[in-house]
Amino acid sequence: MTFNIYKHNAYYSFEELPKDSLYNIADLFVISNLGQLKHITGFIKNKGITNSLLLVVYTEANLAVPQAIHDNYEVSIFNSVLFLKLPNNPNSLLLKNIKKMESDYKELIYKVNPSRLYLNSFQYHYAILASIAKKLGSKVILIEEGLGTYRLGVDEQDLNTGNLDFNLVKRLSKDTVSKTEIFKRTYKKYKLIKDFAIQSKRLIKKVYLSPELQSKLVGFYPNSSFDIFCKPFVDFDESYTSFPALTNQKFNLEKSNYYLSFEEPTKDESEYASLIIRKYDIKSKDYLYLSQKFSINRDEYLAIVKGCLLKLLEGNDSTVFIKLHPKQEHELVLAGFIEMEKETGGRIKVIQESGFLIEEVVRVSKVQGVIGITSSALVYSPLLSPGCKSYSIADTLVSNLINHTRNTKGLDMIEAHTKILKQFENIYFI
Template sequence: MSLNLSKESSLKYYANTVYAGKHDNLFVISNLGQLKHITGFIKKKSIKNCFLVVVYTDVNLAVPQAIHDNYEVSIFNSVLFLKLPNNPNSLQLKNIKKMESDYKELICKINPNNLYLNSFQYHYSILASIAKKSGSKVILIEEGLGTYRLGLDEHDLNSGKLDFSLVKRLSKDTVSKTEIFKRTYKKYKLIKDFTIQSKRLAKKIYLSPEMQSKLVGFYPNSSFDSFSKPFIDFDESYTSFPELTDQKFNVKKNNYYLSFEEPTKDESDHALSIIRKYDIKSKDYLYLSQKFSINRVEYLAIVKGCLLKLLEGNDSTVFIKLHPKQEHELVLAGFIEMEKETGGRIKVIQESRFLIEEVVKVSKVQGVIGITSSALVYSPLLSPGCKSYSIADTLVSNLINHTRNTKGIDMIEAHTKILKQFENIYFI
């Protein structure tokens, strides 16, 4: 059934119908992964009287449609799709004020006892602050390793000078495109084009983070403060690493919760079929390939060296788990070539869309190898005898330092910072 977002479930439309009155538990999500997390959580904790709010933007309507098609009617009393301004995480006064207004009305109408969130920054911080002030308990549910990035990747939203260098930078794709910017012509067409591009430049300057941060300073508002600072004052949390959560957030009560402990029947059956098809044993290893913007030939050579070293002096097999978003054909061909060269000591799993954590749990492999995959963190929790190995440092140090690898290296290093907070990973 298609979700008609042209008549989105606006707050005002439902103000006196669908959600008027007290609701015990409000869950706010924005993607399918979060839907899966909270669905498992609600079932595990037997939570009743649940209200689901799905926030979305016009940029990607496929996501709310997918959530609409996949949520379980039996566990949610009501579901509301709330449209946010495009780029809701960017510093824009108009957008922030709009989201604050909508979130205030949301909390006022639903009046939840508990607000459950997977996120804690930007517009979610505004929502959490409003709920907290209204008397609701605000509860954090872990969403992968993103929960533990706090303190590692924040940037100052008020950074950047508002000076001529900003104008020069923003003019590159506006007025500087017209010849009149370089030379003065009196032809109408050029003057008209220059006028149009000048308006674009003025708009870009006004909407730039530098200008917006200055305007925030001129018009102080609690929602601006909330937007610019992560929300950390949770009443309760459910995470896989409560001690680390306690270091990062100001949480009154930390609870241990591992979402991968109870997979769906389909996930369990699929994992078991993979294990049986490839005869994966407890003595074996799994390598989790990831896609980064780096030279693929270099990537394959470095990975091959690491895997061969790991296989020295034993009769184990390393099974390659390809990236779910279709591995590049050069990388796939490279792994298949490794399989031939090693006589099957390195073996490619042709399927990619299955829950790797469940394969680790059931097969009890002795090790999982990867770059910065979240499975490196969770595998030892699911299978205590499994060791996690990251080749991130080896990969970065051996990549040739040229422009082609810069973006990928930066991303790997950023993800590695998060990974190095956990003591259950060996860096090789």
């Protein structure tokens, strides 16, 4: 499986990279998605960086992403673009995968020998890459990627995954060995028929690949990158983020720079934002509500949001414009917002389009407020428009949702995201 490369400076492997393309490479940028491509493209243009190499890491599980990156990057920005295939599930604690990524990253850094390595991420295989580059003398620089940059110490995944005991085997056997009729009916006789043998092999594989066993095996390889993989990389030489003071609290930085990528939108983003503002006549006295998708009861969600918005509209002549989630909203949610528009005589109004940059609408329209749950736009809006206030209804939503199983997953995610959001002083929780 692969994807189509047709640009003259794009390559599938180290071997394909022309040796002369590695000369004078000062800056190595590493990305894995289109959002990161947009961020680092703006950064390179802003800083006037030349002689750079772009490394795109991907897996076979989703080849549409590297294809989209290939199709959208600007050829003139980079000397070369290298696509490096990682093992599937690169963030999982699997010894074979970690050793493979360590080997590939060592080869990369030895061949390129960049003066500076720019990363958007600081965990798992990125920590291995950062450590290798740091040891070989490269400066390692962090570029902010949304609120994920600030999750360190607040919402981290624990790789100490539990005990390796019989309970683990029992749990993993539920969808392997114990599914067979021979196990259910004749377990005591241990008749090793074909189906039982197949499912037994599946069980052994599951146990071996389980994080519990893999974490134990890590201890057998003290001279490896396994321990680095399990810990966030914090020893950046420099950072470019929207909140340098907060970044300084989380990382061991020599220098922390202010940089807000949303301040430099593309021409298309600016034009589309202006079109939305004109079409819906959005004024500075108005508000924007940013809908998000969570696994919660939709009727409850709509009722709670409606109550919050009506309270905000009391005693003024403002309008709240609903910005739907870019991933298509459920029909019930869309219908509910449209019903609110009818019931309020247009005081609550739905923006039918969804695939546009909300931060640019905030910057140009200078609305007086942005309302949401845990959207990153709540954090960035006051930076883009100093007169804009951000309001989160996360606490109201959590406290009013009925605590039943249909809401559990969504509630857990909202609460986890809210922990990150509460680090910022420019958000009002209502």
